[in-house]
Amino acid sequence: MFQVILVDRNGRRPLLLIGMAAMVVALIIMTVALVLQSTYSWFSYISIATTVIFVVGFAVGLGKHH
DSSP states (O other): OHHHHHHHHHOHHHHHHHHHHHHHHHHHHHHHHHHHTTTOTTHHHHHHHHHHHHHHHHHHTTSOOO
């Protein structure tokens, strides 16, 4: 239901671009966090946070829009 309201207000293309940009940024940060995880143990929390950001970006952009 949330996506329908966003699509009606903003249009499909901006949501796709914003969602995909959030996914790309989340994956880049996650890659850096996983590489540095052996040096800094708290980077595992960054990996978890970027997973949530990726899922939200997917829901906003490429997720199911009715």
